[in-house]
Amino acid sequence: MATPPSEGFQARKARLREAFRAQLPMRLAEARERLATIQPGEAGREGLARLELLLHTLKGSSGSFGLLGTSEAVREVDDMVKTALATPDPVTPDLLMTLQALLDRLAQTDLEPAGGGPGDRLGFEPMPAAPPKPEPGIAAALITLDTDPTANPRGERPILLCDDDGDLAKQLCTQLACFGYQVTAINSLADLPAVVAVDPPATVIMDVMFPEGDDAGPKTLASLVTATGRRIPSIYISSRDDFQARLQAVKAGGSAYCTKPVKTTEIVEFLDALTNRESPLPIHVLVVDDDPELAALHALILEEAGMITVVATNPAQVPHLLKGFNADLVLMDLYMPECSGPELAQVLRQMPGHVSLPIIYVSSETDHERQIKALEVGADGFLVKPVDPRRLIAEVTLRAERMRILHALMVRDGLTGLFNHNAIMQFLELKVANARREQGTFCYAMIDVDHFKRVNDTHGHPAGDQVLMALSRGLRLRLRECDVVGRYGGEEFAVILSGVGEAPAKMVLDQLRRGFAEVIFYAGEETFTCTFSAGIASFPRFPTPEAMLEAADLALYRAKGGGRDRVEIATAVSTDSRSTPEPSAVTTPRGGQFGHGH
Amino acid sequence: MKILIVDDDPLAGELVGALLEDFGHECQLAENGIAALECLGPEAGIELVISDLNMPLVSGLELFQELREQGQEVAFILLTGDDPESLWAQTPGLSGVLRKDGDLEETLPALVASLGGGLISGADEHRPFP
Numbered sequence: 093m094a095t096p097p098s099e100g101f102q103a104r105k106a107r108l109r110e111a112f113r114a115q116l117p118m119r120l121a122e123a124r125e126r127l128a129t130i131q132p133g134e135a136g137r138e139g140l141a142r143l144e145l146l147l148h149t150l151k152g153s154s155g156s157f158g159l160l161g162t163s164e165a166v167r168e169v170d171d172m173v174k175t176a177l178a179t180p181d182p183v184t185p186d187l188l189m190t191l192q193a194l195l196d197r198l199a200q201t202d203l204e205p206a207g208g209g210p211g212d213r214l215g216f217e218p219m220p221a222a223p224p225k226p227e228p229g230i231a232a233a234l235i236t237l238d239t240d241p242t243a244n245p246r247g248e249r250p251i252l253l254c255d256d257d258g259d260l261a262k263q264l265c266t267q268l269a270c271f272g273y274q275v276t277a278i279n280s281l282a283d284l285p286a287v288v289a290v291d292p293p294a295t296v297i298m299d300v301m302f303p304e305g306d307d308a309g310p311k312t313l314a315s316l317v318t319a320t321g322r323r324i325p326s327i328y329i330s331s332r333d334d335f336q337a338r339l340q341a342v343k344a345g346g347s348a349y350c351t352k353p354v355k356t357t358e359i360v361e362f363l364d365a366l367t368n369r370e371s372p373l374p375i376h377v378l379v380v381d382d383d384p385e386l387a388a389l390h391a392l393i394l395e396e397a398g399m400i401t402v403v404a405t406n407p408a409q410v411p412h413l414l415k416g417f418n419a420d421l422v423l424m425d426l427y428m429p430e431c432s433g434p435e436l437a438q439v440l441r442q443m444p445g446h447v448s449l450p451i452i453y454v455s456s457e458t459d460h461e462r463q464i465k466a467l468e469v470g471a472d473g474f475l476v477k478p479v480d481p482r483r484l485i486a487e488v489t490l491r492a493e494r495m496r497i498l499h500a501l502m503v504r505d506g507l508t509g510l511f512n513h514n515a516i517m518q519f520l521e522l523k524v525a526n527a528r529r530e531q532g533t534f535c536y537a538m539i540d541v542d543h544f545k546r547v548n549d550t551h552g553h554p555a556g557d558q559v560l561m562a563l564s565r566g567l568r569l570r571l572r573e574c575d576v577v578g579r580y581g582g583e584e585f586a587v588i589l590s591g592v593g594e595a596p597a598k599m600v601l602d603q604l605r606r607g608f609a610e611v612i613f614y615a616g617e618e619t620f621t622c623t624f625s626a627g628i629a630s631f632p633r634f635p636t637p638e639a640m641l642e643a644a645d646l647a648l649y650r651a652k653g654g655g656r657d658r659v660e661i662a663t664a665v666s667t668d669s670r671s672t673p674e675p676s677a678v679t680t681p682r683g684g685q686f687g688h689g690h
Numbered sequence: 691m692k693i694l695i696v697d698d699d700p701l702a703g704e705l706v707g708a709l710l711e712d713f714g715h716e717c718q719l720a721e722n723g724i725a726a727l728e729c730l731g732p733e734a735g736i737e738l739v740i741s742d743l744n745m746p747l748v749s750g751l752e753l754f755q756e757l758r759e760q761g762q763e764v765a766f767i768l769l770t771g772d773d774p775e776s777l778w779a780q781t782p783g784l785s786g787v788l789r790k791d792g793d794l795e796e797t798l799p800a801l802v803a804s805l806g807g808g809l810i811s812g813a814d815e816h817r818p819f820p
Contacts, residue, residue: 101712105705112701148744152771152790153702160792167771 136183272569300330310344407431420492426455508564516578535597544583551615623657696741723748
């Protein structure tokens with residue numbers, strides 16, 4: 093083996109472990125790509141077997157490296173695939189969706205935070221033994237609310253809720269589950285140390301007052317932190333709103349303080365902030381250079397800086413490579429035989445998806461005039477060979493990040509952070525074109541909050557905004573990464589569900605609908621709940637973006653007319669009758685015209 | 691001991707190698723069963739094969755069976771991400787089946803050491819420490 097023997101095992105292990113950890117996102121992406129290619133039915137079994145192999149290796153290796161969180165999480169997915177393969181049945185769309193949700197969750201979770209234990213970097217960290225099983229007594233004291241496995245709870249590590257009021261705790265758990273947070277409640281302070289020791293929580297939601305004392309909550313947590321030497325992110329909830337209580341909470345390291353009655357949306361905001369420490373997606377760079385060694389060198393420099401690269405040594409490969417690789421930036425050689433950098437840039441600029449893709453040239457060109465000429469065809473920067481690695485990293489990072497921000501601003505809705513109307517329409521057009529080419533299927537759904545105007549009129553606009561934000565968060569969390577979620581306008585949302593037919597799409601939306609209906613909203617002293625109706629149109633039953641829009645709209649209208657709080661599938665345009673409008677409809681959907689301007 | 695490590699995940703393979711080299715063993719890596727077979731010629735002097743079970747093309751178990759069919763009685767340890775018990779019970783002739791987890795760091799060197807002590811059953815002509 094090509095490793096210097098002078099390096100001790102622990103140091104080598106630490107190095108390998110880091111390398112493995114760095115590879116994890118890529119490997120998970122690979123698994124997700126593999127999953128995406130699997131079609132339901134008999135033919136899907138082969139792909140499933142290939143996926144199993146990959147998962148198995150991932151599970152084994154993460155176990156070897158002591159990344160037990162990852163190993164366990166992958167095991168869960170792997171077991172499901174294995175179980176499916178053990179039967180002779182064809183692959184079901186449900187299974188694929190469930191797997192997708194599990195893999196998405198895995199990819200979104202920072203399972204193995206960098207650095208691991210304190211000794212990790214020094215290479216002294218002992219391999220952690222298998223996590224001890226919780227004592228039966230403790231397990232009995234836990235109320236775990238099993239959320240639907242197809243739901244998409246972020247934050248792999250548990251969230252603990254410590255409150256002596258069992259009913260309130262249970263209610264809050266149910267509420268938070270609607271937002272994709274799986275929360276475990278414990279009712280006694282005495283149980284806290286043992287539970288924390290067994291499975292360190294990502295966050296503790298802590299009551300302040302307990303039978304043990306008026307500020308027993310923060311005191312217990314503070315002493316626990318002192319004893320374990322480990323910071324536990326905490327949110328305090330209390331009926332006390334005085335300075336002393338708040339001060340105690342701050343002294344105990346509390347990140348947030350909510351007064352009872354607790355607003356679920358408020359807690360969710362804090363939980364999002366505390367648990368969603370997912371590192372931003374690494375920058376993806378496509379390196380194009382006809383000199384393989386130079387390409388490899390530049391790729392290496394960028395990878396060392398934590399980016400993900402793909403190398404193309406032939407410009408003709410570039411459009412194809414870009415399809416499977418969501419590049420943030422292309423780094424290209426200026427002079428290549430047959431197709432020069434500027435020519436390649438022009439080819440890319442003439443393709444709809446790559447108009448704004450940042451391009452940086454690399455060349456030995458020192459003539460200023462010719463540099464400028466090269467930039468004219470739509471490149472964003474120019475680096476002269478030999479490139480200083482720090483300069484390369486800085487230029488690439490700057491441009492890629494700026495483009496990401498710009499892009500986000502362009503396509504996101506201000507209130508909900510979802511894609512805006514224009515972006516959704518573009519996605520729909522792209523999706524139809526892709527599905528037509530690949531003979532695939534997908535669904536477009538329109539979602540409309542029921543009686544939204546009544547909410548605004550009765551409870552005020554802040555309450556209405558609360559509803560919209562809750563629904564948008566629900567959609568974002570529960571749907572897969574490959575699905576597109578947007579705010580169509582007002583209280584209307586649009587969703588593009590990739591690769592699924594009508595039945596699973598309805599299943600997913602019905603799940604969302606039931607979850608949403610359970611969320612309790614607060615407006616002053618009052619509480620209320622909301623429902624939504626949805627209409628689904630599938631491709632290729634409706635073969636154009638316009639037809640899909642109209643059909644989804646009509647199906648939504650039918651859902652409203654049928655009594656709301658339901659999901660309807662558009663069948664054929666002709667069977668949808670528009671002759672029976674429901675007079676009591678507060679939010680009347682628009683007619684079937686296309687291209688509603690906003 | 692001269693050990694051949696077979697793992698389709700090079701990082702995992704290297705980890706096992708690093709562990710055993712730390713105990714003074716000489717390790718060689720192969721990324722799949724075919725490559726492993728090529729490394730296992732009679733003059734290669736490999737005394738022990740440690741193979742991952744689950745690999746594309748040729749699984750660790752198939753590699754083991756292939757070796758035995760070729761009449762190569764080299765000691766063979768399988769590593770698996772799953773429960774090792776049933777495999778261990780079903781496959782006579784293996785020197786061991788270990789689970790890939792944190793414990794591997796202790797169990798594997800111990801098992802290899804025990805093989806070095808001459809505890810390989812059915813491989814009398816093959817004494818690891820000459």
